[in-house]
Amino acid sequence: MAFAAAANRLLVGTGPAVHTDGPRFDPKLPGCWLADLSAEAAALDPRLPSPFTPNGLPPTGPAWYATPTLAYAQELGLTVRPTEAWLRPEHGPYLDAWYTRLRDAYMATMAELGVHTSLTDSAFLQAMAEYKNNSDHPLPQTAVLSAIKSTVKGGIGKLRERPQGAGYRPGESWPALERPTWRPDIRAAVISTARVNMHRKMQKLATAADLHPIAVLSDCAVYLSDGPSPLDFLPRTPEGKPLPGGFRLGVSPGMVKHEGTQPLLWAVQLLDERHNPARHIKGHDAAADGE
Incomplete structure (x- = not known):
């Protein structure tokens, strides 16, 4: 049920995705962002798994990240500078009723x-x-x-x-x-x-x-x-x-x-x-x- 809890109040796209070059990261905008966290992520506590990869190993270069991941990177103090993104300007808590x-x-x-x-x-x-x-x-x-x-x-x-x-x-x-x-x-x-x-x-x-x-x-x-x-x-x-x-x-x-x-x-x-x-x-x- 951890994944059900993750769906609660989660903002997701309700309209088409729009491609953007050099976007400024917005933690309230659902989408997928291309960013490189490898340099600063290497300084995080190695006794914890990396929150940026499925296998828990530190990222090694640019990768596509969902909005919640990059928002958490900012929370941890990392610099987030996406180079491009597919964003969903129309969005809402679509999964709430489910x-x-x-x-x-x-x-x-x-x-x-x-x-x-x-x-x-x-x-x-x-x-x-x-x-x-x-x-x-x-x-x-x-x-x-x-x-x-x-x-x-x-x-x-x-x-x-x-x-x-x-x-x-x-x-x-x-x-x-x-x-x-x-x-x-x-x-x-x-x-x-x-x-x-x-x-x-x-x-x-x-x-x-x-x-x-x-x-x-x-x-x-x-x-x-x-x-x-x-x-x-x-x-x-x-x-x-x-x-x-x-x-x-x-x-x-x-x-x-x-x-x-x-x-x-x-x-x-x-x-x-x-x-x-x-x-x-x-x-x-x-x-x-x-x-």
Whole structure:
């Protein structure tokens, strides 16, 4: 649901794209911008993945970026000077109704499974554990929950549907290109926003509590902890509240849940074998299972 949360209040184009040479960057204007962040991005904290590339490695030259990524670059203090862009002067929060319907369905279904917004952090973890322990005897709501998540993932994925079938030859057109839902720019903006949201939270933990992840995969971050629970390492304010701007446990889209805990030597072995612990923290291959 991190990607659903990224769609909330996201400005996307509702009209045609317009090409512009030498534009001045506007963080409120949806589009795709050609810019070179490689020089200044190299100075960012190497203990965090780069927010400017899909693989987390620093950029090595000019690249096309969605507006949320360059807006975050400015937030981090980088100089943003695009050389050209495809921009959408007509725009609005087109995905809001889609997000709201799915959010409400998700929250209502989770409430039926015993996971409510009013739970304390410890009670939330307990409720999630009980829900997972019942996976061998799934309730009808479990199927509804799966359908909601698939709608989010599939809906975003269909915005850039790839060629289907073994008979496709590179360079040929395919039916998805003719559909009104062919909007790779919207998909890019959602993914960009989700990646920025994730990096901003990791950055907050790094600067405020000197906590750095040892592995990251999409919307999952793995941290070292003195105990098996997220409560054993997530920082709190002097008043005992979650650190503002960091990871917050909860059921609402944009909040986080406990993916799993493994022994330190397990993570060390995976890292030695050049595998990503965030991919296997649940005890199975999250990417292979479609997560």
